[in-house]
Amino acid sequence: MAITVGSTTPTTGLLTSMGVGSGLDVATLVDKLVAAKKAPQQNQITNQAALANTQLSSLGQIGAALSALQSAMASITDGSAFNARTVTSADTDVLGATASGSPVSGSYKIDVTQLATALKASSGAFADSSAKVGTGTLTLAVDGQSMSLDLTDSNNSLAQVRDAINKASDNPGISATIVTGTDGAHLVLSGTRTGAANGFVVSSSGGDGGLAALDYDAAAGSGNALTVITAAQDAQYSIDGVAGHGAGNSVSGAIDGLTLNLVASGQTTLTVANDPSKGSSALSNLVNTYNSFVGIYQNLTKYDATSGTAGAMIGDATINGINSTLSRLVGGVANGTSLAVLGISLQVDGTLKLDNGKLTQAMSDGGKLASQLFGGDTGLAAQLNGQLDQWVGPNGTLAGRTSSISQQLSALKDQQATLDSRMADLTARYQAQFTALDTLMSKLNSTSSYLQQQFDALNNINKK
Structure with a gap:
């Protein structure tokens, strides 16, 4: 099988x-x-x-x-x-304003008679920015605050004085620059804050007496070596006939809930309305x-x-x-x-x-x-x-x-x-x-x- x-x-x-x-x-x-x-x-x-x-x-x-x-x-x-609220100035070349709270609706007649400015003053002419100013101690003060510079022959050129002022950690509110014209170099000092109380005072002591070329005190009757370019002054204004003043051109508190920004002298009407x-x-x-x-x-x-x-x-x-x-x-x-x-x-x-x-x-x-x-x-x-x-x-x-x-x-x-x-x-x-x-x-x-x-x-x- x-x-x-x-x-x-x-x-x-x-x-x-x-x-x-x-x-x-x-x-x-x-x-x-x-x-x-x-x-x-x-x-x-x-x-x-x-x-x-x-x-x-x-x-x-x-x-x-x-x-x-x-x-x-x-x-x-x-x-x-x-x-x-809407805030409107009839003449913004004179005044601007913003609501900073809850102002009451209404209108206000504003008369700006003077703007706040900062003090600006110039020294006499030096030969150039490398010219020696003098030796001793230069003190600059603003509204109770001050700084002092100890200047010697090694650090007292016009440019070095400018730099020392601008770089000082205790600067009370003053800036310095040099303006050079046909007559020479000028040290120009400017206050960094507006208002009469913020004008600066410059005084010198010791040394060779050369630093006196920078002395300035608006309250002194004589002895001022700096020439004022712009005086320190407060802003002055009136609101519906009520006089007011302030160190700056931005004014808060004069009208509840509003901040006024003064631009120039003149009159205008400020209107506040519901928005x-x-x-x-x-x-x-x-x-x-x-x-x-x-x-x-x-x-x-x-x-x-x-x-x-x-x-x-x-x-x-x-x-x-x-x-x-x-x-x-x-x-x-x-x-x-x-x-x-x-x-x-x-x-x-x-x-x-x-x-x-x-x-x-x-x-x-x-x-x-x-x-x-x-x-x-x-x-x-x-x-x-x-x-x-x-x-x-x-x-x-x-x-x-x-x-x-x-x-x-x-x-x-x-x-x-x-x-x-x-x-x-x-x-x-x-x-x-x-x-x-x-x-x-x-x-x-x-x-x-x-x-x-x-x-x-x-x-x-x-x-x-």
Whole structure:
């Protein structure tokens, strides 16, 4: 009886290492077995990480929207948005002015009779900047402060005196320069501050007496060697007939909430009026910023029945709570009034609607209605800011949620590393097992080949 054995010719396309004996694609088989083993836990990790990252991104969007709302509240909270004033000078060549507080609306007649100036004086002519001035001690004083220079033949040229004055650490407020004309070089001293009290005094002592060429004291009847170019004097002005003066040409405190900038002698009228535009702009920005938050919230919590898809934060208690609280505050009453008096109303869809006409009318009172609504410890600004502070910031609710999710992602990363390590070990184990099987199959194939040869020989003998 003849026994037929199948061909043992190796199958082409197999790996040159594993599988040569068995004819199996061992590498693919191991990969599929490991993938099947890994899939359930891998899918769990992947899905949890995707959800956590989505929530993290969503919380970032909510946090950014709330931070923007905080910023929009800044000028409303400190009241600057409602206390804005326009300040207009009829002749800016005479006077300029800016609001530095909350000036009362009205007009003022300003008469500038004299500008404040700093003392400027020049020495007599020297041959040139290298000429020696003299030896001894030169003292320069301004309003009770002074400095002294000890000058010798090694450091007493006109240029060296100039440099010593300018570089002195205890300089009381004097600058020096050299002006050279047809008659020679002059040391010119200038006070760095305007006003009669800031005029300087220069005196000399000891040495060869040459430093007396720089002596100057406005109070002295004689002995002044310097020639005055510009005298030190105060600014002089009157406001509605009330006289005033000051050491500088920028005058604060003469009119409550205003800083006057004197430019030249002359008369002008200064007008202060309410500026509702800043308050209106701040409230419009608040409405837009609030509506931006609402849009983000609705997008993150919506459900599309047609597609069956839900927002990343649908049903999230924290986010729903934030939205509900904000809605309650902006739609409620504070200090006996509400946003409605300013033309701002809460809509059915949760957004705010601004009536610009009504807002303009409300702001025509100089911001009083708005200040009443937002101001004080029980005002809308305090209520909103109190909640916003609890939600955003390094210790806020959203920071706590973000930290928790970040820890979850870190744990998932560790789980992924552990899973990868286990699967690597499993791969190595499967490879070892199939390699052993492959070796066994190779031996069996060799035995089968030998037996085939024996049977073929036996068949040939039987045919004879």
